[in-house]
Amino acid sequence: MLILISFFSCKKDSSKNAINYAYIGGEIINPGTNFVVLSKGETILDTIKLDGRNRFLYKIDNLQEGIYKFRHAGEYQMILLEQKDSILFRLNTLDFDGSLVFTGQGDKKNNYLINDFLANEKEEKYIVKLCQLNPIEYQKHIDSLKNVKTKIFETFKEKYETSTLFKKIAQLNIDYSYYSNKEVYPFFRYDKNKADILKSLPDDFYDYRKDINYNDAFLSNYYNYNTFLRHNFSNLSLKRHNVHSNQEAFNRNSLCYNLDRLKLIDSLVTNVTIKNHLLYHFTINYLSNGKSQKKNNAILKSFLNKSNDEDDKKQVTSYTKSLNNLRKGLKLPNVKLVNYNDTEFAINSLINKPTVVSFWSHDYYDHFKDSHNKINELKEKYPEIEFIIINTDGCGLDKSKKMMNSHRFDITNEYQFKSSEKGIAVFAIHPITKAIIIDGNKKIMNSNANIFSVHFENQLLGVINK
Known part of the structure; x- marks a missing residue:
C-alpha cells in the first residue's frame, strides 16, 4: 500500500492544474476474480484488472461528484468521491464489508459511511426484537437510536472538515434508516392480523411520508433510499390490501397483495430508474416463492405492463418460463x-x-x-x-x-x-x-x-x- 500512496502523491503533484478528477485504488485479500468493476448509477465506468499483488489504481477524469459503486466477485460497496480525492481501500473477501478500511485523501468520510452501514446492519437484528413492543415504546427506542447516530454525526463534523455533499448524504442515511424502522414495524410484529396493528399506531406515526420524494433522481441508486422505498411500498400496499382482503392472517406471498404493490408503484413513481428497480425486485421475489403457474403468469403480465426496461422484461419472462417448467410432478430438466x-x-x-x-x-x-x-x-x-x-x-x-x-x-x-x-x-x-x-x-x-x-x-x- 505504501507504493500506491507514493504513486498518489506523484500523480497529484503532476496534475495541479486539473481539479475535476479523483483516484481510487485498493488491495483485495482472497480475491474471487482478477478484476473490480466501477460504476456510477446505472453506468459501468470500467472493469479494472488487479495486478500480481491483487492491487489496482484508477483515475476518474471528468469526475461527477457523488456515490460510486465498486463490485468484486458478486459483492459490492459504495464510496463517496469528490474532487481531488485519492482514496485507497483494503478488504478481505471473506468478510467483505466488515474488513473494508479506507486510507488516503477522502478516507475519513468513507470510513464514517462504512461504519454507519455496518451499524445499520447490526441494528436491523435488534429492530426485530423492538418491534414486539407496543407502538409508543417502539417509537421511543428508535428515536433514541436516531439520536445516538445524530450525536456521532455532529461529533464527526466538529472534528473534521466536511463538504456539503457529504453532510447531505450522511443526514439522508440517518433519516432513511429511521424511516425504514418505522415502515417495517407492522411486518416484524409477530401478530398475524396486520390490519389491527396498523389501527393501533398513533395518528402521527407516519407523518414524515408527506415529505417523501418518490422520484429523487439524486438517490435513485442509493442503498438506504431504495431500502426505504421497498419497505414503504410494502407497508402502503398492506393498507390498500386490507380494504378488500377477508383474511385475518396476512400472507405476504398472496397474489392479490403483490399485484396491489405493483399497481401502487406504477401510480406513485415516475422516475424510470426507480420504478423499474422496484418492479423488478418485487416481481422476482414473488416468483422465487411462487408455486402456481397461473399466479406466476399473472404477476408476470402485470410486471410486463408496467416496466419499460426491455432487459428486465426478457429476464423475468425467461425466469417465469423456467419456474413453470420446474413444477411439482414434472421431470427434472436434463442439463x-x-x-x-x-x-x-x-x-x-x-x-x-x-x-x-x-x-x-x-x-x-x-x-x-x-x-x-x-x-x-x-x-x-x-x-x-x-x-x-x-x-x-x-x-x-x-x-x-x-x-x-x-x-x-x-x-x-x-x-x-x-x-x-x-x-x-x-x-x-x-x-x-x-x-x-x-x-x-x-x-x-x-x-x-x-x-x-x-x-x-x-x-x-x-x-x-x-
Missing part, C-alpha cells in the same frame, strides 16, 4: 454437468433414488461453508437421500476444487454446470439458497426448497416415505 475429474454427465443419469440438488457460488462464501456443513449433517441423518451439489460460477474446475480442498470438503457428488449460463437459467437459480427435491422417478417434488428451512427435514421424510 449437462461435469465432475472434478472433468467427466460429463446428464443430471438425470445421476438420479436413481430420492435426491436433493443444491447450489453454491464463490460469490456467497458464507453460504458455501454453511450449506456444505449442513448437507454433511443431512447425509448422516438421511442415507436414503442422494445429494448433488452444483457450483454455478463457470470459472473452471481448478478454482472450485481448490476452494473445496481448502475446507476439506469431499468432492464426491460435486459438479459444475457444463454451461453455467444455461444451467442457472434452466433451474431458475434465485436465490442461491434454493434446492430442488426429486423423487426416485426423477420427478420434481419441490423446486423451491431450502436446506436451512425448519420444514426441510419433513419434506425429506415425505419423499422417502412416498
